[in-house]
Amino acid sequence: MSKLTTDPRPSHEKNAEITMAIPEKGIARDAILSELRALKQDDFDWRGGRLPSYTYYLDEKTLDLQRDAYGEYISENALGAGRAFKSLEIMTNDIKAMSKSLFHAPAGAGASFTSGGTESVFMAVKTARDRARYERGEPHGRYRIVSCVTAHPCLDKAAQLLDVDVIRTPHDTEFRADADLMRAAIDERTIMLYVSAPNFPFGTFDPISKIGALAEETMLWLHVDACWGGFLSPFAERLGYPVPLWDFRVPGVTSLSADIHKFGYAAKGASIIIYRSSEIQQFETFSFSGWPRGTYVTPTFLGTKAGGAVAAAWAVMRNLGMEGYLRAARETMEATTKLVAGLNAIPEIKCLTPNGESNLVTFVANDPALDIYAVADRLEAKGWFRGRMRDPKGIQQGVNPAHLPVVQDYLKAVREAVAFVKAEAIRDTAYDERSY
Ligand SMILES: Cc1ncc(COP(=O)(O)O)c(C=O)c1O
Structure with missing residues (x-):
């Protein structure tokens, strides 16, 4: 293996300067818990279906049991x-x-x-x-x-x-x-x-x-x-x-x-x-x-x-049993089907997959003038975390039950992002290497 010439660590690790030592006197539980909740404020809303992977959310009942x-x-x-x-x-x-x-x-x-x-x-x-x-x-x-x-x-x-x-x-x-x-x-x-x-x-x-x-x-x-x-x-x-x-x-x-x-x-x-x-x-x-x-x-x-x-x-x-898993799969696959149909109805983009086999969707630009990474950037600016695909250039995402209630909101956001990127004539956005 050759020596790395650039530091490939994610930016949050590179920037981890020593700014905190263990406090001399412990901080009260309630204050700590409020801090923890406050820290989440800038995270993407996974319960609200804004994440394409990392989290797999079924419902509050299952989360409570976990x-x-x-x-x-x-x-x-x-x-x-x-x-x-x-x-x-x-x-x-x-x-x-x-x-x-x-x-x-x-x-x-x-x-x-x-x-x-x-x-x-x-x-x-x-x-x-x-x-x-x-x-x-x-x-x-x-x-x-x-x-x-x-x-x-x-x-x-x-x-x-x-x-x-x-x-x-x-x-x-x-x-x-x-x-x-x-x-x-x-x-x-x-x-x-x-x-x-x-x-x-x-x-x-x-x-x-x-x-x-x-x-x-x-x-x-x-x-x-x-x-x-x-x-x-x-x-x-x-x-x-x-x-x-x-x-x-x-x-x-x-x-x-x-x-x-x-x-x-x-x-x-x-x-x-x-x-x-x-x-x-x-x-x-x-x-x-x-x-x-x-x-x-x-x-x-x-x-x-x-x-x-x-x-x-x-x-x-x-607790879920076969019945619970079937419900989860039904919601997941229904959300995927709706998502694919909705994305394919947007003329400037098209889905490469899936074909009903799974809940992973990849879409690319149908119109060569459309900068698909700029679409991803715009979606992220609007709160929809997106995975970028390198070969071919595209947006890749997983689907879970949390996406079902927000499919139409997301499709609207994609339509707006496409219109924005075209109106602003954004071109040649580079692939974001940290995009996994
Ligand atoms: C097909 C496949 N294999 C392996 C992994 C790695 O799993 P983990 O992140 O739990 O280590 C993933 C994660 O998304 C995956 O999609």
Whole structure:
């Protein structure tokens, strides 16, 4: 890896000068809580549907349950699940069982609860690497993962940390992985094929059945990144949306990751990684004995793990039930359909996706004179946080139930932003590198 020439940190971190020390005398609780609320004033209004991702808001009832369940276990540490905290082991096992059944995992599947999509993907890469090193008798073997250019960067983060190389193949004209290009990229060092269900930039599903067959033929590990859609797709499928097969019903799938803290409506810090067989999970575990205290074993990357995140996920999954998740999916998909129809009715822009498969929408300028990033800037100035897409230039956004009541307001804001950018003849706004 080459040395970075510019400081890539987000501006809020670069500007973090030391302006505060721990106060000599503590500040009263009420004052602190008012400060916390005041600090939020300039944040985007996620309850009001102004955020395209980061938050996944269903309703106040679910939020209250998250908060209360998290609070019950705020000090408990899932590092001690099973020993100090039998409760956390029970809840973790329940979450694993509910997730396995939702994703049609076969009997004998293994799973781990993690802190998020990044950690789930990290564990998939680590487990596949360590299994390959064991099977090939290469304790320091360096391997490759073949993916599509649309894969989430958490794959590369994991791969960099684990000394694995990622090959990103171009997507096809429908923004899906091209199975033939992936096949052509496989070599003798390849250990894993990596697909998305769906990918974050376009919201399309890679052709997982086809790539599953390729994985079987080549005997490669196939990981499905369903971090975004894992807790939406099963319900959208039941509602009749055209969701392709992507989970353990596809025979070649070895592992899948799905975030409960996204459309599972858990508090942040909740995701699941599931392996087709618990046997391969032995390569997930970290175990170390070379210190005086004895053997230290953890299933995943984290040491201390928020007990609250486990409790909140457990509580919300059981409280919503299939019925609650179906309602959430109905609202989400309805908002997406309305949004796409409304955006496509604006002559200067057009949606590239979705096609009913997911709740991620990307729209681009239909009129070459329209500066789409200036549209994004204008929307942000009006309180609508927007994600900018680089290739092609566009605006990318996720949809959650909070968007349903404000779809028409948002469409009005887009129409106004387009008219503003045209009237002001704004051109060539640069891509904002911090726009994730
Ligand atoms: C497809 C996909 N994979 C992985 C991730 C990473 O998840 P997290 O931010 O929880 O680490 C995301 C996040 O949006 C995602 O959309």
